Amino acid sequence: MLEIKNIHKNFGSLEVLKGASIRVEAHQVVVILGPSGSGKTTLLRCINFLEHADKGELTVGDTKIDFETVKRREIREVRKKVGFVFQNYNLFANKTAIQNVMHGLIVVKKLPKAEARKKAEEALAWVKLSDKLDYYPSQLSGGQQQRVGIARAIAMEPDIILFDEPTSALDPELIGETLELMKNVAKRGITMLVVTHELSFAQDIADKVIFMDGGVVVEEGTPDELFNHTKEERTKRFLARILSTKTIKTKV
Amino acid sequence: MFSWSYVIDYFPKIIIKFPMTLKLVLIPFAISFMFGFAIALLRLKKIKAIDWLLKLYVSYVRCTPVITQMFIVYFGMPILMQNFGIDAYDWEPAIFVYIAYSINISAFLSETIRSSILAVPIGQMEAGYSVGMSGFQTMRDIVVPQALKISLPMLGNMFISLFRATALAYMVNVIDMIGKARALAASGGHLLEGYVCCAAVFAIISLGLEVIFHLINKKLSFGHSYGKQRKVRA
Numbered sequence: 001m002l003e004i005k006n007i008h009k010n011f012g013s014l015e016v017l018k019g020a021s022i023r024v025e026a027h028q029v030v031v032i033l034g035p036s037g038s039g040k041t042t043l044l045r046c047i048n049f050l051e052h053a054d055k056g057e058l059t060v061g062d063t064k065i066d067f068e069t070v071k072r073r074e075i076r077e078v079r080k081k082v083g084f085v086f087q088n089y090n091l092f093a094n095k096t097a098i099q100n101v102m103h104g105l106i107v108v109k110k111l112p113k114a115e116a117r118k119k120a121e122e123a124l125a126w127v128k129l130s131d132k133l134d135y136y137p138s139q140l141s142g143g144q145q146q147r148v149g150i151a152r153a154i155a156m157e158p159d160i161i162l163f164d165e166p167t168s169a170l171d172p173e174l175i176g177e178t179l180e181l182m183k184n185v186a187k188r189g190i191t192m193l194v195v196t197h198e199l200s201f202a203q204d205i206a207d208k209v210i211f212m213d214g215g216v217v218v219e220e221g222t223p224d225e226l227f228n229h230t231k232e233e234r235t236k237r238f239l240a241r242i243l244s245t246k247t248i249k250t251k252v
Numbered sequence: 253m254f255s256w257s258y259v260i261d262y263f264p265k266i267i268i269k270f271p272m273t274l275k276l277v278l279i280p281f282a283i284s285f286m287f288g289f290a291i292a293l294l295r296l297k298k299i300k301a302i303d304w305l306l307k308l309y310v311s312y313v314r315c316t317p318v319i320t321q322m323f324i325v326y327f328g329m330p331i332l333m334q335n336f337g338i339d340a341y342d343w344e345p346a347i348f349v350y351i352a353y354s355i356n357i358s359a360f361l362s363e364t365i366r367s368s369i370l371a372v373p374i375g376q377m378e379a380g381y382s383v384g385m386s387g388f389q390t391m392r393d394i395v396v397p398q399a400l401k402i403s404l405p406m407l408g409n410m411f412i413s414l415f416r417a418t419a420l421a422y423m424v425n426v427i428d429m430i431g432k433a434r435a436l437a438a439s440g441g442h443l444l445e446g447y448v449c450c451a452a453v454f455a456i457i458s459l460g461l462e463v464i465f466h467l468i469n470k471k472l473s474f475g476h477s478y479g480k481q482r483k484v485r486a
Contacts, residue, residue, distance in 0.1 A: 050378050084382035090375035094397045094474050104383030136475025
């Protein structure tokens with residue numbers, strides 16, 4: 001479904017990705033964990049070319065791309081197949097909730113307006129925002145904005161949705177509802193690649209957990225393998241640190 | 253001696269020239285809006301040679317008085333046009349004012365629009381890409397509307413100051429309201445009364461424009477309630 005091989009990315013002299021490789025199968029939920037600066041967000045952003053990787057290979061569905069020789073047409077092709085949910089929501093500030101969801105359907109998918117509206121209404125109903133269709137992002141809470149962001153991604157029916165720390169900017173009380181919604185996204189069978197610090201989400205929902213540090217994949221496996229039978233010292237230290245700073249309900 | 257009867261006598265004769273003043277504002281502003289936009293987008297592309305040329309142009313406009321720019325166009329352009337075999341000496345004086353003001357306002361507008369586009373958070377562009385929109389589509393539908401909203405107060409100010417700056421056009425023999433006031437004074441000897449009439453018209457129109465821009469600004473608020481007490485979220 002989605003595969004990255006040997007990806008490299010530098011910001012000036014700073015080497016952020018040093019040959020990480022990951023694989024996501026269809027309908028899988030894969031969670032990437034790792035300390036800040038480990039390159040996990042950069043990895044995610046490289047997949048839909050919000051950052052341009054220097055080297056490596058990307059496969060999304062039947063599109064195969066070499067990062068070094070990628071063409072503009074290929075980038076758009078990938079972006080149509082990949083949805084993205086941002087840490088700070090990034091809703092279109094000049095569009096209402098429903099317009100945020102509709103716009104891509106009209107402009108990119110070329111749906112007639114009425115059909116796009118119907119789809120957008122469905123998507124927003126699914127994230128329980130039917131009463132906020134005509135609200136602008138500035139009139140919505142962070143949690144509501146993120147739900148619109150998720151509806152916008154889902155409505156486009158991408159092959160995979162990437163989540164970049166979707167709950168990091170939210171108040172603690174709103175994190176729960178967003179995670180709950182993400183669980184429902186997973187239940188719909190949508191392929192997900194999630195960067196998060198929410199171990200409980202990884203534990204409950206993920207099919208595979210990847211631990212990244214220093215621009216490479218240190219360890220990967222099922223949640224049980226990674227949390228209960230941790231092999232690598234670096235992973236152990238990271239998990240211990242997260243658990244000591246955050247009180248997490250799940251037992252690890 | 254100042255006499256109100258002259259004010260009353262002159263007012264209709266002067267206001268009749270208001271359409272000329274209006275043309276001196278609207279034509280250069282419309283032209284400048286297009287050029288300013290194009291220049292802003294070109295500069296955002298950051299192509300070195302073009303960027304350098306445009307910077308030079310903007311600096312020239314910013315660092316010289318508008319009246320010199322007007323005179324240079326008025327006296328210089330016919331000479332320049334001669335080289336192309338075009339006789340510009342017969343052109344209506346207003347045309348030179350349109351050109352001079354367009355050159356001037358384009359530069360200022362390009363800076364305003366450029367900084368407004370840069371003020372739109374980069375995440376808006378990324379959001380457009382993430383739903384599969386092209387750079388052009390995202391610019392057109394998402395970034396530019398927000399940039400225009402940001403630049404609106406400045407655009408309004410510029411429009412109003414251009415409106416007032418048209419008062420210089422009489423110096424190249426355009427008969428606008430000021431030109432008319434001076435013509436009336438030349439025959440009747442009462443200059444001040446004519447200027448009072450002009451001042452009244454300028455003041456009323458400027459205030460009206462301010463109200464209009466304020467209303468547009470409110471209309472484009474995208475849900476923000478500027479100026480009102482913001483609701484504090486608990």
